[in-house]
Amino acid sequence: MEIDRKAFLDSLGGAEGVKRMDAEARADALENRMMSELNSAVTAKKYPTAAEVEAQIETRPYRAGAGFLIVPRAGGNVKKLPPMPANPTLQDYFRLRFNDTANHVLQSANLAMKNGMSEEIVLACLLHDVVQEIMRTDHGWWGAQLFEPYVSEKVAFAIRYHQALRYYADPSVGYEYPDLYRELFGADYVPPPYIEATYQMVRKHKWYMEPRMVAVNDLYAFDPNVVVTIEPFLDIIGRHFKQPKEGLGNDGSPVAHMWRTISRPDQPL
Ligand SMILES: [Fe+2]
Numbered sequence: 469m470e471i472d473r474k475a476f477l478d479s480l481g482g483a484e485g486v487k488r489m490d491a492e493a494r495a496d497a498l499e500n501r502m503m504s505e506l507n508s509a510v511t512a513k514k515y516p517t518a519a520e521v522e523a524q525i526e527t528r529p530y531r532a533g534a535g536f537l538i539v540p541r542a543g544g545n546v547k548k549l550p551p552m553p554a555n556p557t558l559q560d561y562f563r564l565r566f567n568d569t570a571n572h573v574l575q576s577a578n579l580a581m582k583n584g585m586s587e588e589i590v591l592a593c594l595l596h597d598v599v600q601e602i603m604r605t606d607h608g609w610w611g612a613q614l615f616e617p618y619v620s621e622k623v624a625f626a627i628r629y630h631q632a633l634r635y636y637a638d639p640s641v642g643y644e645y646p647d648l649y650r651e652l653f654g655a656d657y658v659p660p661p662y663i664e665a666t667y668q669m670v671r672k673h674k675w676y677m678e679p680r681m682v683a684v685n686d687l688y689a690f691d692p693n694v695v696v697t698i699e700p701f702l703d704i705i706g707r708h709f710k711q712p713k714e715g716l717g718n719d720g721s722p723v724a725h726m727w728r729t730i731s732r733p734d735q736p737l
């Protein structure tokens with residue numbers, strides 16, 4: 469590893485300062501300097517800048533906002549999807565369509581349950597990211613819309629705004645800015661004004677803690693070795709999710725087309 473010789477000497481008080489040090493002190497100073505340069509090299513290497521993230525756009529054959537069902541991140545050709553039942557339920561979508569998001573949201577809901585969260589927060593955790601199967605950009609808003617006809621206003625509020633709160637720390641509940649975001653957006657990323665304005669609005673809202681608790685229980689939910697099933701949440705779904713009898717996608721609700729898109733993402737039009 470190379471160190472900047474002049475900067476190093478300057479930090480010790482120049483040639484005069486170095487002369488006054490004994491051999492051991494010089495060796496210690498050199499070692500400290502190398503360790504701190506190594507640390508900053510590791511930190512700098514770990515996270516791209518926002519400009520570097522932007523430069524990646526033209527290296528990909530898809531846009532980062534595309535959902536996992538549309539462009540699976542595994543690469544290669546997509547597989548034929550299993551058919552959905554005639555009147556599909558939320559559990560059917562978990563089983564047959566939420567391939568890339570189910571494990572993450574189940575882990576989040578599991579953590580929320582262990583942490584003694586309310587049933588509405590557990591449900592919001594269970595649903596918070598599944599819309600990313602079709603759309604990732606602004607997934608808080610897309611996700612809330614997908615579920616709004618079937619859940620309470622509070623659950624929809626928690627899903628909609630967890631996205632914006634993820635960018636803002638709240639030490640009062642132990643929430644820190646996630647390292648994953650430094651990786652995804654760049655170390656020097658600044659959220660756009662609508663995210664900042666949303667955060668300011670939600671921060672003052674009486675339901676602030678609902679989306680905040682989704683963010684808190686979201687943060688540690690990326691363990692690929694933990695597999696959680698939907699069974700522990702069926703009672704909560706039964707109490708707080710209004711399953712339409714015709715099936716999600718067939719009920720004529722304003723969001724039925726979104727469910728049909730998840731059902732049939734191979735449909736060209
Ligand atoms: Fe999210």
Ligand SMILES: [Fe+2]
Pocket residue numbers: 572576596597686
């Ligand atoms: Fe999440």
